[in-house]
Amino acid sequence: MTDRPHIIILMADQMRADCMSAAGHPQIQTPNLDRIAAEGVRFTRAHTVSPLCMPARASFINGLYPHNHGMWDNRGQMPAGDETLFHHLQAAGYYTGHIGKSHYYAHGKGHLRDHEEYMHARGFDYVHETTGPWATLTTDSYLTDRWQSLGLLEAFRSDYRDRQSSPRTLVRPSPLPVEEFPDSYVGRQAVEFIDGYDRDQRMAIFVGFGGPHEPWDAPGQYAAMYDPAQTPPAIPRGEPGEWLPDFVRQRERDGLQEDMTPAQIAAIRANYYGKITLVDFWIGQMCQALARRRWLDSAFIVFWSDHGEMAGDHHRLYKSIFFDSAVRVPLIIRWPGRIAPGRTCEALVEIVDVFPTLLAGLGLAPSARSLGRSLWPVLEDTGLPHRDAVFSEVATQHTYGTMIRTDRFKYVVDDRGRGYQLFDLVTDPEERGNLIGHHDFEPIEAELRDRVLRFHLEAQAHL
Numbered sequence: 001m002t003d004r005p006h007i008i009i010l011m012a013d014q015m016r017a018d019c020m021s022a023a024g025h026p027q028i029q030t031p032n033l034d035r036i037a038a039e040g041v042r043f044t045r046a047h048t049v050s051p052l053c054m055p056a057r058a059s060f061i062n063g064l065y066p067h068n069h070g071m072w073d074n075r076g077q078m079p080a081g082d083e084t085l086f087h088h089l090q091a092a093g094y095y096t097g098h099i100g101k102s103h104y105y106a107h108g109k110g111h112l113r114d115h116e117e118y119m120h121a122r123g124f125d126y127v128h129e130t131t132g133p134w135a136t137l138t139t140d141s142y143l144t145d146r147w148q149s150l151g152l153l154e155a156f157r158s159d160y161r162d163r164q165s166s167p168r169t170l171v172r173p174s175p176l177p178v179e180e181f182p183d184s185y186v187g188r189q190a191v192e193f194i195d196g197y198d199r200d201q202r203m204a205i206f207v208g209f210g211g212p213h214e215p216w217d218a219p220g221q222y223a224a225m226y227d228p229a230q231t232p233p234a235i236p237r238g239e240p241g242e243w244l245p246d247f248v249r250q251r252e253r254d255g256l257q258e259d260m261t262p263a264q265i266a267a268i269r270a271n272y273y274g275k276i277t278l279v280d281f282w283i284g285q286m287c288q289a290l291a292r293r294r295w296l297d298s299a300f301i302v303f304w305s306d307h308g309e310m311a312g313d314h315h316r317l318y319k320s321i322f323f324d325s326a327v328r329v330p331l332i333i334r335w336p337g338r339i340a341p342g343r344t345c346e347a348l349v350e351i352v353d354v355f356p357t358l359l360a361g362l363g364l365a366p367s368a369r370s371l372g373r374s375l376w377p378v379l380e381d382t383g384l385p386h387r388d389a390v391f392s393e394v395a396t397q398h399t400y401g402t403m404i405r406t407d408r409f410k411y412v413v414d415d416r417g418r419g420y421q422l423f424d425l426v427t428d429p430e431e432r433g434n435l436i437g438h439h440d441f442e443p444i445e446a447e448l449r450d451r452v453l454r455f456h457l458e459a460q461a462h463l
Contacts, residue, residue: 001324005300005335006363007094007204007262008286008445012279013053013101013132014213014319015305015326017046019276027230028273032284035184036301039341041379044188047390047405048307051319051326053103053132055394056351059120061085061104061206063355063370065393065459070436072395077105078122083369085355086123086204092364092418095201099193100186100208105400107135112142117375124206128189132210133217137161143185152180159278168257168317169264171216171271173223181219183211183275187282189274193449194289207286211275212309214318216267218274218335226273228266234312235325237258238432242323245437252434254397265312272311300361301397305330314431317351320394322403323431329452339379347378348405371459391455404453 019025022034022042044078050056054074055066066072069079078084084279086096089363104122105115112129119127130136137160147153155175163170174181179188188209197203218225237256240249283303290296308326310316319326329351333339338361352372359366360374378386392403400415410431412421422435422445 004092004094004202004294005298006202006290007089007300007358008290008302009204009206010283010286010301010303011206011208012212012276012305012330013208013210014277014307014309015279015330016308016311016325017044017330019212019273020260020330023097023330024147026232029225030280032280032287033303033330035287036283036303036334037332039336039423040301040332040339040343041382042332043333043349044208044305044344044346045390046327046331047327047392048305048327048329048353049392050394051307051321052394053306054106060304060306060351060354063352063372064369065352065371065394067456068371068459071294072393072400075106077118078191080121083367085358086124086206088123088126088359088364088367090123090204092362093201094204095126097128097193097203097205099126099128099190099205099209100130101132101210102129102206102208103132105133107139109138111140113284117151119418125435126193126205130208130210132184132390133182133213133215134160137164137454140361145180146185147176147180150180154342159217160215163217167310169260169268171267172265174217174219178220178221178222178278179199181278183209183278183282184219186210187279187285187454191285191289194286194293194295195298197293205293209282212272214272214309218271218278222274222278224274225273225277226270228263228270231266231269231273233262234269235314235430236263237315237434238430238434241433241435241438243437243439247418248434248436249418252421255321257312257317258315260312260315260317268317269311272309300337300358301329301332301334302358304351304354305329305352320396322335322392322410327403327405332355333375333379339358343382345378345382345386347382347384348388348390348407349375349378349386350390353386362416367432389451389455390454402456403456404448406448409444409448410426411445412450413449413452417449419449422448 020030022037055071167199313325
């Protein structure tokens with residue numbers, strides 16, 4: 001297996017696709033992600049199959065959609081018998097590892113070490129798991145063990161308890177020093193793993209950062225790195241058209257942060273950018289560790305995120321909605337010598353497509369269960385089409401929602417067959433004019449509703 005590369009899968013939590021300087025962001029600094037993009041292919045229209053943590057993460061490693069594996073929201077866990085990408089890598093002789101946040105099961109009270117048998121069964125030989133930010137309030141891990149030993153745990157949890165009872169717009173630096181912030185812990189563990197790796201097998205490690213997921217608590221210098229006055233303005237909320245059905249008008253009010261001011265949105269964004277730059281720093285440290293081992297020049301690196309963040313767009317925060325800010329995600333694939341560097345690909349792709357891409361690139365047999373499509377044709381010729389539509393699913397406050405996005409249109413339907421979002425992305429790229437109920441677009445809505453039905457049926461029949 002000496003001709004196969006080491007594999008590093010890097011995942012940020014809740015990172016927007018537009019939040020890299022390589023993606024044209026006018027303010028944020030991401031030099032290490034920019035370097036990975038310059039050495040590989042950056043996908044400009046990659047989409048999550050669910051704008052929520054657990055269903056998106058499960059789909060990434062098992063290649064299925066939420067309606068296949070049954071996790072539409074942050075409850076439950078992956079079915080025990082599901083094969084994963086990492087089972088295939090183990091079978092090919094890789095030593096597999098997970099460092100950081102997984103969230104393939106619901107985090108409750110207790111210690112994450114109690115779930116290591118479950119993680120091993122997901123295909124990981126080595127496990128050093130942490131939670132995301134909010135779960136650290138109630139769930140112990142190797143990270144909280146360290147904070148306890150340093151006398152930092154109560155300061156962190158006291159700060160988070162206060163944030164829970166404060167407005168969602170609260171922006172305040174973490175009480176932790178930068179070197180003890182959760183993303184620094186995860187990054188440092190990954191660097192130490194690479195530096196100390198001494199097995200004669202190739203490694204395939206998944207590194208899951210908890211940032212830049214809210215709250216808005218960038219630490220130290222990262223909290224003051226970006227001037228809120230210079231942050232790009234948020235997308236304004238569109239005015240509802242007179243054609244919208246009443247239930248759609250009500251849905252469009254749900255989740256609005258109507259009292260947010262432009263200054264609050266700018267402060268949130270500046271803090272969010274600081275957390276991204278901290279993650280970027282540790283990605284750079286991992287690349288340096290790979291270089292020290294003389295592995296960087298051949299390493300297969302994937303960078304992605306489970307979903308985006310509204311960050312004030314449409315007067316909203318967080319995710320679980322199908323606006324581009326939440327559903328479009330960064331995706332970079334880099335493999336020197338096999339993937340020509342410095343290119344972007346505008347094809348419509350889904351995060352489930354990474355699973356078959358890795359297998360095909362390594363010359364392994366495809367998974368019979370994975371519903372992803374290998375990206376190798378577009379990695380070799382970035383001008384080719386990949387999918388004519390992408391899909392995403394999530395459990396919302398009221399119902400289950402499924403999105404279809406084609407080159408021109410985005411349509412979202414609930415589990416009663418009622419459409420509640422329709423955008424013409426050519427004339428309305430900011431998604432400010434919902435066309436549901438508009439007479440001129442009834443044929444388009446009927447066609448897209450039919451495609452959603454066929455998507456559900458065909459994906460289920462595949463299994």
